[in-house]
Amino acid sequence: AQSVTQLGSHVSVSEGALVLLRCNYSSSVPPYLFWYVQYPNQGLQLLLKYTSAATLVKGINGFEAEFKKSETSFHLTKPSAHMSDAAEYFCAVTRSGNTGKLIFGQGTTLQVKP
Amino acid sequence: KAGVTQTPRYLIKTRGQQVTLSCSPISGHRSVSWYQQTPGQGLQFLFEYFSETQRNKGNFPGRFSGRQFSNSRSEMNVSTLELGDSALYLCASKEGGSSGSNEQYFGPGTRLTVT
Numbered sequence: 402a403q404s405v406t407q408l409g410s411h412v413s414v415s416e417g418a419l420v421l422l423r424c425n426y427s428s429s430v431p432p433y434l435f436w437y438v439q440y441p442n443q444g445l446q447l448l449l450k451y452t453s454a455a456t457l458v459k460g461i462n463g464f465e466a467e468f469k470k471s472e473t474s475f476h477l478t479k480p481s482a483h484m485s486d487a488a489e490y491f492c493a494v495t496r497s498g499n500t501g502k503l504i505f506g507q508g509t510t511l512q513v514k515p
Numbered sequence: 516k517a518g519v520t521q522t523p524r525y526l527i528k529t530r531g532q533q534v535t536l537s538c539s540p541i542s543g544h545r546s547v548s549w550y551q552q553t554p555g556q557g558l559q560f561l562f563e564y565f566s567e568t569q570r571n572k573g574n575f576p577g578r579f580s581g582r583q584f585s586n587s588r589s590e591m592n593v594s595t596l597e598l599g600d601s602a603l604y605l606c607a608s609k610e611g612g613s614s615g616s617n618e619q620y621f622g623p624g625t626r627l628t629v630t
Contacts, residue, residue, distance in 0.1 A: 433617055444605055444621035501548035501563035502571045
């Protein structure tokens with residue numbers, strides 16, 4: 402069975418500091434991995450996706466993530482945090498491209514301090 | 516292209532009632548998935564419809580059902596509402612075919628409150 406673990410339900414960084422949100426997955430088959438962001442009272446917005454084409458994936462708003470099979474990880478990073486990055490972030494996995502069933506982690510709330 | 520739309524955005528119902536939520540996918544998308552989001556359980560997959568057929572189903576009771584129309588619009592129905600059904604219900608669409616893109620695009624959600 403597939404599962405996703407996000408380490409740290411809350412992460413706090415100062416504006417301009419590195420953002421690192423951790424995600425580890427469990428999958429018996431090569432996974433498709435995604436990061437989504439959710440702002441208050443809104444739906445989920447896709448930040449980036451990994452589909453085996455490249456291990457370093459660049460997304461929107463300056464975010465990127467690196468797929469490391471040996472560590473079963475897909476951590477999300479951003480070199481310099483902005484106040485507007487404060488939101489909840491979700492890592493998700495799916496078995497194949499044909500299914501709409503996403504398995505989500507519990508989410509990480511990112512706080513950005515001025 | 517217009518994004519995924521969901522109606523209504525907010526809904527208040529009483530225990531025992533039933534409710535129907537609607538989702539219009541992005542034009543050209545044939546797959547629609549539904550998710551329930553609660554503070555305690557997080558984001559949980561309900562079901563997916565593709566070309567008017569249920570393609571995947573999560574672990575929810577039979578009170579939760581859905582359907583998809585020929586124009587790909589989807590509805591989700593919850594019967595005999597319970598307090599625990601209070602949640603944000605999110606709909607997501609994707610192209611859906613075997614050669615289509617696998618990323619899902621989410622609507623703003625319907626906030627259901629059961630009293």
